[in-house]
Amino acid sequence: MNISDSEKKELKDSLSITVVAKRLGINVVRGRFRCFFPERHAHGDRTPSVSINEEKGFFKCFVCEDVKGDVISLVRMSLGLGFENAVKWLRGDAPSIQRDMQKKNVRFAQKKVFPEKPADKFADKKILFDFLNLLSPIPLNHRAAWWLAKRHIFKPVWDKVLLRVMLDYHRVSRELRAKYSLEDLQNAGLFNSQGILRFGRHPLIIPYIDEQRRPFYFKARALDKDVEPKELNLQGSIPFPYNKAVLDGNPGIVYLCEGIIDTLTLLGYGFNAVGLPGITFKPEWVEMFKNKKVMLCLDNDKAGREAESRISGLLQAAGLETHSFGLLPEGEDINSWFTHRP
Numbered sequence: 001m002n003i004s005d006s007e008k009k010e011l012k013d014s015l016s017i018t019v020v021a022k023r024l025g026i027n028v029v030r031g032r033f034r035c036f037f038p039e040r041h042a043h044g045d046r047t048p049s050v051s052i053n054e055e056k057g058f059f060k061c062f063v064c065e066d067v068k069g070d071v072i073s074l075v076r077m078s079l080g081l082g083f084e085n086a087v088k089w090l091r092g093d094a095p096s097i098q099r100d101m102q103k104k105n106v107r108f109a110q111k112k113v114f115p116e117k118p119a120d121k122f123a124d125k126k127i128l129f130d131f132l133n134l135l136s137p138i139p140l141n142h143r144a145a146w147w148l149a150k151r152h153i154f155k156p157v158w159d160k161v162l163l164r165v166m167l168d169y170h171r172v173s174r175e176l177r178a179k180y181s182l183e184d185l186q187n188a189g190l191f192n193s194q195g196i197l198r199f200g201r202h203p204l205i206i207p208y209i210d211e212q213r214r215p216f217y218f219k220a221r222a223l224d225k226d227v228e229p230k231e232l233n234l235q236g237s238i239p240f241p242y243n244k245a246v247l248d249g250n251p252g253i254v255y256l257c258e259g260i261i262d263t264l265t266l267l268g269y270g271f272n273a274v275g276l277p278g279i280t281f282k283p284e285w286v287e288m289f290k291n292k293k294v295m296l297c298l299d300n301d302k303a304g305r306e307a308e309s310r311i312s313g314l315l316q317a318a319g320l321e322t323h324s325f326g327l328l329p330e331g332e333d334i335n336s337w338f339t340h341r342p
Helices: 005-013 015-023 072-078 083-092 100-112 119-131 143-150 153-159 169-179 182-187 258-266 282-291 303-317 334-339
Strands: 051-053 058-061 202-210 215-221 230-231 253-259 273-276 294-297 322-324
Touching: 005 072, 005 083, 015 051, 015 058, 015 072, 072 083, 119 169, 119 215, 143 153, 143 202, 169 182, 182 282, 215 273, 230 258, 253 258, 253 303, 258 334, 282 303, 294 303, 303 322
Parallel strands: 253 273, 253 294, 294 322
Antiparallel strands: 051 058, 202 215, 215 230
């Protein structure tokens, strides 16, 4: 991909770095978030050290000299992507993270000193539950079934983790609009700024469910090769690792994967697996791994190895035992390794 300096500037100027950070699952509080490398900080960067300059579209850590940059750098560092894929990710989700009116509203609120309307988290969760209830289990003759089976992920796993597909996009959109206001649907992250239901090209819905099988977040996955980005996230912070149900506090082994597909792969082979959003591991998640031995199964590339070292340090500092899976060839991930084995 060739992108000129003017195109790069236009892309960055059109985006809110704060909204992009939240879309990435980063917990931004009053313009700050915890560093990607908490082990470099006293107390694991308990007091967030990375600040966001919304006006300039820039972020910077006050401790780590290499943790800084623009919105493209933020995506690269958070998801472990190269420049081209980071730009594709931003362009693919642009309607839901554009700066335009959001930036103007921030300025207006600052000048008029109007208090921001508090978010009704219960209402957002109710909308999320209703949205997921409008979806369908994956039919065996659906292209999502073929897409998953090609990756050696089969129906027992689909059912266990409540994978869903959007069979009738227009019906789902119509029923949500009949029940809720457009403003509420936009606040919940389901509709974009143009009033259109997102995820039309991402029909495979992967919910994050807790121990009681309640959904609190989801990712939507594209099935066509030409769709970028491949995944769309629900807005807001990712509440816990994927497949949290195995983090039950009882002694045992868990396999920590990079991404959902690797997690589903290991589940299909009978392993207790949990997944990270890319290589992001929040320090507050450490407590969830209580009493577990953690087998780290991240991709065998530079970003995966660095993340494995960082995560292992956080877990070991809490007294947890960690091991590296250690069998993946250079550049391989769990799914490709299992599916290519004879």
